[in-house]
Each structure stands twice: as C-alpha cells, then as structure tokens.
Amino acid sequence: xxxxxxxxxxxxxxxxxxxxxxxxxxxxxxxxxxxxxxxxxxxxxxxxxxxxxxxxxxxxxxxxxxxxxxxxxxxxxxxxxxxxxxxxxxxxxxxxxxxxxxxxxxxxxxxxxxxxxxxxxxxxxxxxxxxxxxxxxxxxxxxxxxxxxxxxxxxxxxxxxxxxxxxxxxxxxxxxxxxxxxxxxxxxxxxxxxxxxxxxxxxxxxxxxxxx
Amino acid sequence: xxxxxxxxxxxxxxxxxxxxxxxxxxxxxxxxxxxxxxxxxxxxxxxxxxxxxxxxxxxxxxxxxxxxxxxxxxxxxxxxxxxxxxxxxxxxxxxxxxxxxxxxxxxxxxxxxxxxxxxxxxxxxxxxxxxxxxxxxxxxxxxxxxxxxxxxxxxxxxxxxxxxxxxxxxxxxxxxxxxxxxxxxxxxxxxxxxxxxxxxxxxxxxxxxxxxxxxxxxxxxxxxxxxxxxxxxxxxxxxxxxxxxxxxxxxxxxxxxxxxxxxxxxxxxxxxxxxxxxxxxxxxxxxxxxxxxxxxxxxxxxxxxxxxxxxxxxxxxxxxxxxxxxxxxxxxxxxxxxxx
Numbered sequence: 001x002x003x004x005x006x007x008x009x010x011x012x013x014x015x016x017x018x019x020x021x022x023x024x025x026x027x028x029x030x031x032x033x034x035x036x037x038x039x040x041x042x043x044x045x046x047x048x049x050x051x052x053x054x055x056x057x058x059x060x061x062x063x064x065x066x067x068x069x070x071x072x073x074x075x076x077x078x079x080x081x082x083x084x085x086x087x088x089x090x091x092x093x094x095x096x097x098x099x100x101x102x103x104x105x106x107x108x109x110x111x112x113x114x115x116x117x118x119x120x121x122x123x124x125x126x127x128x129x130x131x132x133x134x135x136x137x138x139x140x141x142x143x144x145x146x147x148x149x150x151x152x153x154x155x156x157x158x159x160x161x162x163x164x165x166x167x168x169x170x171x172x173x174x175x176x177x178x179x180x181x182x183x184x185x186x187x188x189x190x191x192x193x194x195x196x197x198x199x200x201x202x203x204x205x206x207x208x209x210x211x212x
Numbered sequence: 213x214x215x216x217x218x219x220x221x222x223x224x225x226x227x228x229x230x231x232x233x234x235x236x237x238x239x240x241x242x243x244x245x246x247x248x249x250x251x252x253x254x255x256x257x258x259x260x261x262x263x264x265x266x267x268x269x270x271x272x273x274x275x276x277x278x279x280x281x282x283x284x285x286x287x288x289x290x291x292x293x294x295x296x297x298x299x300x301x302x303x304x305x306x307x308x309x310x311x312x313x314x315x316x317x318x319x320x321x322x323x324x325x326x327x328x329x330x331x332x333x334x335x336x337x338x339x340x341x342x343x344x345x346x347x348x349x350x351x352x353x354x355x356x357x358x359x360x361x362x363x364x365x366x367x368x369x370x371x372x373x374x375x376x377x378x379x380x381x382x383x384x385x386x387x388x389x390x391x392x393x394x395x396x397x398x399x400x401x402x403x404x405x406x407x408x409x410x411x412x413x414x415x416x417x418x419x420x421x422x423x424x425x426x427x428x429x430x431x432x433x434x435x436x437x438x439x440x441x442x443x444x445x446x447x448x449x450x451x452x453x454x455x456x457x458x459x460x461x462x463x464x465x466x467x468x469x470x471x472x473x474x475x476x477x478x479x480x481x482x483x484x485x486x487x488x489x490x491x492x493x494x495x496x497x498x499x500x501x502x503x504x505x506x507x508x509x510x511x512x513x514x515x516x517x518x519x520x521x522x523x524x525x526x527x528x529x530x531x532x533x534x535x536x537x538x539x540x541x542x543x544x545x546x547x548x549x550x551x552x
Contacts, residue, residue, distance in 0.1 A: 060414065061411065061413045062413070063369075101299060104360075104361035107362050151489060152294045177489050180465070181492075
C-alpha cells in the first residue's frame with residue numbers, strides 16, 4: 001500500500017479526537033488502495049501500536065487507548081467481518097479476565113487484536129482455574145490471553161499452568177501486577193507477557209507466525 | 213502526630229513519618245482469615261493496634277477494602293484467602309438506571325458502621341497521639357466499581373447527562389461518608405482518585421472532570437485530605453492537583469521521585485512511593501536500600517511521608533520486609549543525622 005504514513009497519521013488524529021466519522025473516512029480512502037487485511041495490518045495495527053506506545057511513554061492516557069480501540073474494532077468489522085477467511089485460518093485464540101471483573105484492560109487488548117485482523121473469543125470476566133481448564137480443553141484453545149488486576153490472581157496463574165500441563169496452550173498475561181513487577185510473568189510460568197495492547201499485538205503476531 | 217503535622221507544613225520533623233498502609237496484615241496478626249477479620253470492627257481495631265506497635269507506624273489505617281462503598285450501594289464483594297475483597301459484577305448493569313440511583317444512607321449500611329466503630333475505638337486509644345486515616349473513594353473514581361470501567365469511560369465521553377447525575381449522587385455520598393469518619397475520630401481522609409491520574413485520563417479531561425469534582429468535594433469534607441492516585445501517574449497534572457484543595461499526594465513508583473519532589477515542593481506533601489508489588493520479593497537488604505533511596509531524594513525540607521505507592525500493601529509482603537522498612541525509616545529517616 002502507498003501513503004500508509006499519511007493514513008496512519010490521519011487515523012491517529014481522528015481517533016484521538018474520538019471522531020468516528022473522520023476515522024471511517026480515512027479507512028474508506030485507504031480501502032481504495034489496499035485489501036481489508038492490508039488496512040488492518042498496515043494502517044490500523046501500527047496506529048493502535050503508536051497510541052499504545054504513547055500511553056506507555058506517558059503522553060497519552062488509557063481512556064484514549066480504550067476509545068481508539070473501540071472505534072477501530074467497530075470500523076474493521078465492516079471491512080473484515082468475523083467470518084472473513086483471514087480471521088478463520090488462525091490458531092484458536094481466547095481472552096478473558098482471571099479471577100476479577102475489571103474488564104477494561106481485556107477490552108482494550110481484545111479490540112486492538114480484532115482491529116488488527118485477529119479473531120478471538122471473549123470469555124469475559126470472573127474466570128476461575130477450574131472453568132478455564134475446562135473451556136481450554138473443550139474448545140481446544142491454542143492461545144489464551146489473560147488479564148489480571150490483583151496480585152493474588154497473578155500468582156494463581158502458576159496453579160493454572162500446572163493444571164494445564166498436558167495441553168499445548170500458550171498463556172499470555174497482562175495487567176497491573178505484571179506491569180509493576182516485570183519479572184512476575186516468568187515467575188508464574190506464563191508463556192508471554194504484554195505490557196500493553198501494543199505489546200500484546202506483537203506477542204500474538206509472533207506466536208501466530210510460529211504456530212502456522 | 214507532631215511529626216506528621218511538621219512534615220505537612222513543609223518543615224523537617226525529628227524523623228520521616230512512616231505510613232505503612234496495612235489492611236489485611238491485621239488478620240495475620242490475629243490468626244484469622246481475611247473474611248473473618250473484616251467481619252467485626254473489633255478485629256480491625258485490635259489488628260491496627262498491634263500493627264502500629266509492631267512496626268512503630270505513624271498512623272492507624274482502619275481502611276477495610278475498596279468495594280466497601282459498593283456494598284453500601286447494594287453491590288456484592290467477593291472475599292479471597294490471599295488478597296483484598298473485590299467487587300463482583302457491577303451494581304449498575306443498565307446505564308439508564310443511573311437516573312434512578314440515590315446516595316445510600318450511611319446509617320443503613322452495616323459495613324460502613326463497622327468502619328466507624330473501628331475509628332471510634334482507635335480514637336479512644338490513640339487520643340491525639342497517632343493520626344487515624346479514613347478513606348473515601350472519589351465520586352469520580354467510584355463508578356469503575358459501580359458500572360465497570362468500559363461503560364464508565366463511554367458515559368464520560370458520550371453521555372454527559374448520565375455522567376453529571378452520577379457525579380452528583382457520588383459527591384453527596386462521598387462528602388457524607390468522609391465527614392462521618394471525621395466525626396468518628398479520623399484525623400484526615402485519604403481521597404482515592406485513580407481515574408484522575410494521567411495514566412487513565414488525559415490532563416485536559418482531568419481539568420474538566422476529576423479536578424473540578426475533587427475541588428467541590430474536598431471543599432465540603434470537614435478535615436484535611438490526602439489525594440491518592442493508587443499507583444497512577446500525576447506529574448502531567450502536578451500544576452493542577454494542589455488547586456483541588458488537598459494537602460498530600462500519593463505518588464507512584466512509575467514516576468521519578470526527584471521530579472515529583474520538585475513538582476510538588478512546598479505545595480503538597482508526597483506520600484510514597486515504594487513499589488508494593490515488587491516488595492513481595494524484596495530481600496530485607498533491598499527493602500532497606502529502597503527506603504534509603506526514597507528518603508535521600510524526597511525527605512530534605514520535609515513534605516514527605518514514606519509509604520507504598522498504592523495505598524494498600526499486598527498480603528504477600530512478609531513481616532521481615534515490613535520490619536526492614538520500618539527499621540530503615542527509623543535509622544535513615546532521622547533528620548539531624550542523615551537527612552538533608
């Protein structure tokens with residue numbers, strides 16, 4: 001695709017103004033030059049990555065990251081719907097909030113991944129070890145993204161990993177305790193850690209490439 | 213008390229005050245599980261008395277847990293064995309119901325009464341020797357637990373009618389709850405306001421929302437307040453926060469302490485900023501070193517209270533580490549000898 005920088009800049013500007021119509025106009029313009037998956041990979045994903053990186057650096061706030069993700073998710077569904085072949089030929093992936101009902105972090109990562117062309121099932125909040133073991137095995141989930149808010153939940157990931165010992169599922173974690181102690185994800189035996197939505201996209205992209 | 217008052221006036225007291233904000237550790241002291249511990253105000257009184265004595269703490273912190281106020285609004289909390297009780301599903305599931313929401317009466321909440329009981333009893337023991345810190349959730353941050361963060365952000369941006377009504381209800385409750393704790397004997401109120409932090413919303417939105425709400429609310433609370441961003445950043449709004457009427461700011465380990473000291477110098481007392489999550493795996497030597505570093509940077513000139521960065525130390529932090537923190541404050545926090 002040509003002019004991707006221009007489209008990314010315009011999309012970022014529109015998203016930060018929470019202007020859904022302007023954001024849609026940018027994507028409509030871009031769609032004259034590229035396919036849906038090219039728009040997801042070359043325009044939406046890098047724009048959301050930049051917004052996530054700017055939050056990490058402290059120049060943007062989480063509310064802006066969240067609202068940008070929600071707008072992009074809605075727009076991408078118009079050009080890359082859930083049943084699109086690109087979305088279907090991926091490892092089976094799910095996301096949820098472990099032992100908690102604070103859903104914002106999960107929602108941000110869910111939106112960002114979907115807007116970047118990935119398909120994943122949202123398992124919601126309040127997930128327990130027993131419930132997760134059952135659903136991961138039953139649904140044959142290959143990549144499980146788990147968001148936590150409280151330290152005890154982060155520590156319980158270790159128990160979850162032990163219970164999932166006979167499966168090949170990859171557990172990717174994120175959330176406040178892992179942000180405040182960047183050694184913690186290794187301590188609990190997670191397979192990956194996304195500090196923010198931008199890192200989550202990177203980690204998932206790499207994993208999916210390895211698995212396909 | 214004098215030590216704390218002196219540092220709040222941006223002068224150097226005899227030693228850096230230490231606020232170990234321990235909530236669940238009282239259960240450990242009493243050999244109880246967390247649910248049993250919080251079931252009676254008497255337990256929290258005894259737990260706080262023991263913790264204050266054990267760690268020579270410069271405050272009592274009869275804060276039970278964050279979703280306590282949600283219980284007053286009719287919500288449910290989930291207890292766990294190894295951490296603070298947490299909110300169950302949001303109490304407001306349909307945002308249009310916000311218009312029907314009313315401020316709950318403190319007299320009708322058993323849980324709030326337990327807190328008031330604990331404060332009264334601690335006051336009888338402490339008299340005016342040790343400050344008692346009460347806690348409120350800010351009207352602006354409570355909705356995260358009332359309706360969930362995602363819905364809250366959406367009404368904040370797109371439904372001003374709902375947002376304004378919710379703020380009015382929450383402000384009434386916050387003022388009444390803060391003043392009830394002060395009347396029971398609390399020395400000051402910690403105003404938890406993580407949503408206002410620059411981690412969560414941009415500074416211009418803070419100016420239009422969280423800041424103005426804090427100004428209105430804090431002005432109606434009849435005592436000193438400390439604003440705590442609960443691990444969230446606040447440097448980008450450092451020019452605004454003092455104007456909210458608060459006296460203290462709880463700061464994050466994610467921001468540079470020297471920059472925070474400079475930004476709030478002679479305006480607000482810093483409360484912080486030990487990393488509570490990492491604290492769980494610190495050695496006692498690391499605890500000592502981290503306390504020393506914080507004191508060296510933030511103590512000179514007063515206006516500094518050593519604490520954690522979140523307003524609640526995790527249950528998993530060992531007694532040995534807490535003791536090392538306390539000993540380090542008592543050794544390296546003495547002004548004449550080591551600080552400044």
